[in-house]
Amino acid sequence: MRLLLLALPAVALAISVAVFAYVRMFRRYRIPLCGLCRDSDDLELGPAQARVADGPDADAEKEKGPPVPRRFEWAEVESLTGKLAPAAVVGEGGSSIVYLARLPDSSLAALKLHRPSERLHRAFRQELELLLRLRHLHIVRLLGYCDDREEEGVLVFEYVPNGSLHEKLHAGGGEALPWARRMAIAYQLAQALDYLHEGCDPQVVHGDVKSANVLLDGGMDAKLCDFGSARVGFSAAVVPPRSGRAMVVGSPGYVDPHYLRSGIVSKKSDVYSFGVLLLELVTGAEAFDAERERRLTAELAPVLRDTEGRALEAVDAGLGGAYDAGEAKAAVELAAKCVGDNPTLRPSMAEVVRMLREKAASSIAVVAARCDGKSDL
Structure with a gap:
């Protein structure tokens, strides 16, 4: 009994040390108590959006997450x-x-x-x-x-107050959307599509990626909307549109030609549509000219075949030369890969995110600075 009493302080000290170490580990690595972490943004948002929040209340807000609909x-x-x-x-x-x-x-x-x-x-x-x-x-x-x-x-x-990207690019009468903002929007949209393709289980194909389905919030950041054409899973076989028995999924100018031939909607269909939208951001031109019934990809075919020598020919003249030539060339090269005829050779959205992060780093940084109150863009 005496030995037991003598041992009690040592046992208590050992328990205290263990508890202290666990609490430190929990705070440092955010290990969920009892395994319950349903509202963690890192889990819900997927790898493309996992990030460290700033500020004393950010962790609490992150744990809380947005209200349940x-x-x-x-x-x-x-x-x-x-x-x-x-x-x-x-x-x-x-x-x-x-x-x-x-x-x-x-x-x-x-x-x-x-x-x-x-x-x-x-x-x-x-x-x-x-x-x-x-x-x-x-x-x-x-x-x-x-x-x-x-x-x-x-x-x-x-409520997203600044309308759609389509209106901002094509309504006319206002100032041209700055180059840095265009690249930031492309990067944000790529992140959203990467989340759908790789961060969801089962995976999601949006099916109707276009500038009219990209809304701009109060800070001019992108919000992808309209999931009425979305499909769940790696790919979904549908009746080929040419049979006349099914509606075409997607919008003129953005629809993947491989889908029109095969009737197969896949993640690479979204990649194609994103490539068209990226060209739309670079050029300021609409994806489909209804009057001439002409697709932007067909209009830019010579440039897409020779991105090394002709990429800058495609840049929106409305920018008045206020753009990063290196980023513009990289954006056109990336778009050319996305709209390639063979779906298997198109990049994944994860690769698109990586390439934009590397090649448009300057513009993304400028917009991030604006979010911190350091820029007027």
Whole structure:
């Protein structure tokens, strides 16, 4: 008994040392207690977005993560939009109407109401199921949804105030989007697609990457949206469009020619569309000229065949020469690889992220400095 009493202080000291060491290890490496870490950004966002946050409260915010999308009642949907008032409509398409909504906390949101249709409701359910799983800085965030009605589905998204990239590039009348911002947007979009392709389980193919589906937030950062054409898995075999029995997935000018020939949608289809969008950013020209029915890739075919000698011919004249020639050449070379005819030879989005990070480092750094209040771009 005496020996046991003598040993107790040593045992207590050993336990204290072990607990101290564990706490130090937990704080240093962020080991989740009891293995529960569902809201960790590093796990949810994937390798392309894993990063160290700054500031004393950043870790707490990181652990908390964005709010879980909530389920709205139909009466709430009407209340948020002034009973679906026509004056609240900010966008309209063949399958949906978008309203500007004011949430109970007075913040704004974009409310997407799918038109009544059994087919469109199935598409709504598929999109909702996917959106509930996605969390990424450069993917528009789902705030809530309503599935009260049998054929009318509602998705409520964060409000993104600066419109679409397509409007910013092609609406005219304003200043040209600066070169550094264009490269930063390309890099952000590449990160979002890399997350979909490699950071999700199962993997996701967006299916309709285009400038109209890239929104710009208050800081002019990119937010990928519209997952109505998305497919889950490595690839999805569909009925070839030429058969006349299926709608083409994608938009004119951005659609992968390999898909049009084979009917196969894959991650490399997104890579192709991204390549077209990258050319759009470099040139300031639209991906598809409806009047001439001419694709941008066809227009730039001579440049894409000789990127070494002719890449700078493609740069948007509206920039007035205010661009980085080395970055422009690298961007055109990368775009040429992305829109190559053979899908197996196209880079992965992970490789695209790496190449942009290396070749457009200067522009990315300029925009990052602007986020820190050191630049006006």
